[in-house]
Amino acid sequence: MDTWLLHRMRELRDLQGVIGLATWDQETYLPAKAGPARASQLSTLRGLYHERLVDPRLGDALAQAATQTDLSEDARAMVRVLTRERDRQVRVPGALVKALAEAQGRSLHAWREARTQKRFSLFQPHLACVLELRREQADAYGHDGERYDALLEGYEPGMRVARLTPVLTALREQLIPMVATLASAQRALPALFDGRRYPQDAQWAFTMRLLKDVGFDLEAGRQDLSIHPFTGGTHALDVRLTTHVDESNPLPALFSTIHEAGHGLYEQGFSPEHHATPLAAAPSMGLHESQSRLWENLVGRSRPFWEHYYPHLRAAFPEALADVDVDTFHGVINHVAPSFIRIDADEVTYNLHIALRYELELLLIRDALPLDELPAAWNERMRHYLGITPPDDTRGVLQDIHWAWGEFGYFPTYTLGNLYAASLHRAARRALPDLEGHVSRGELLPLRDWLRTHVHAHGFRTPAEERVRDITGQGLTDADFLAYLRDKYGALSGVAL
Ligand SMILES: [Zn+2]
Known part of the structure; x- marks a missing residue:
């Protein structure tokens, strides 16, 4: 490929990296008074990135490269990915x-x-x-008449409303009765977080051990604290994770670290030859989220995982967990109950929170729901799907920042993450017959290596659903996720689901 084009690709990656560093710092160590200066610095850097991206010379170079017949498959993918990003930016007027x-x-x-x-x-x-x-x-x-498709494309390239709606609707119809059955069948659990103390140092040490065991390279990344955990960084060899420690409850730190490590392993797993190119990225938010959810839920909330880690957790918090056995702990971290707040929801009710948001935002973008009816429409669906009514708008329609920020099309990527995670985990179990045994001995590297080979190393080369289909033999489906829930929660609750 043309050296000018390769150089421009590297420049764009470098700018993204510096923007990533300034953003990470903003959420972690930025002194309070530096907020406005940082906002201005970021705005300047983003402006430079935009200028470099929409530059007509880049458009010409990409168009020229697209006609070259001697390019490698990777080079063609680079041209395709950058052309797509540039076209989207060029089409929106500056005003x-x-x-x-x-x-x-x-x-x-x-x-x-x-x-x-x-x-x-x-x-x-x-x-x-x-x-x-x-x-x-x-x-x-x-778009072809469905505006939502054009927005969805920004988060989940290739996905369309016509493909997504039937899957999410069928999933919803299976989950509603499952949640109702589980809500009445589960045994009562002790309160692990009433007045018990989980010191910050011990939580931090435990999460660092998890990062090491899961194979997150701490010489190519780091972990820090932030209010809202996230994964950022500047490069595949500089991946920044954050976690959140609450001394009255160790679960936010444990599960934030495992979740963000899933994102972080994806970023560290891109092929070195792609690092300075547009291919060092996930092909969709949903596939990125599949990695965090796979580690957090399918591994991190599993019985084999805690067979290994619970004795270590108990040793870290000998007073708080003195009277708690592994069965009780495993029950507590897998308790299913309808609740108002999405980010606190368990893995069974979670996708009903997403179904509600997806259905409403689709109506909003279609201009098919008057805004003054939105809170009532929200509450009606909460009643219908989860059997509860939010006591006020803050615990209802006002709970997420996404719509305030104009992010329509983002929510369904969370459910896509859950569905892809279950399908990929099933494929991993077929490929690694002793996966449960590995996990129950704290050997997490075989799974990381399998994910690296089949998902991470491919970067942005193929669209998300195509990548999943290549691995599992089928594309987007709710079948693996529902089978996983039925197995796990059937065993935990003792009722057939
Ligand atoms: Zn995530």
């Missing part, structure tokens, strides 16, 4: 980008105020404005 950024800022502010006052009506006019601009943006990107 619309600016209007969206300003509307997002106002909307975020109004959303915070509306949450404090528990009143959706304060947020409603700002949501209307962001929605209208996102519809305009969808039209600018282009």
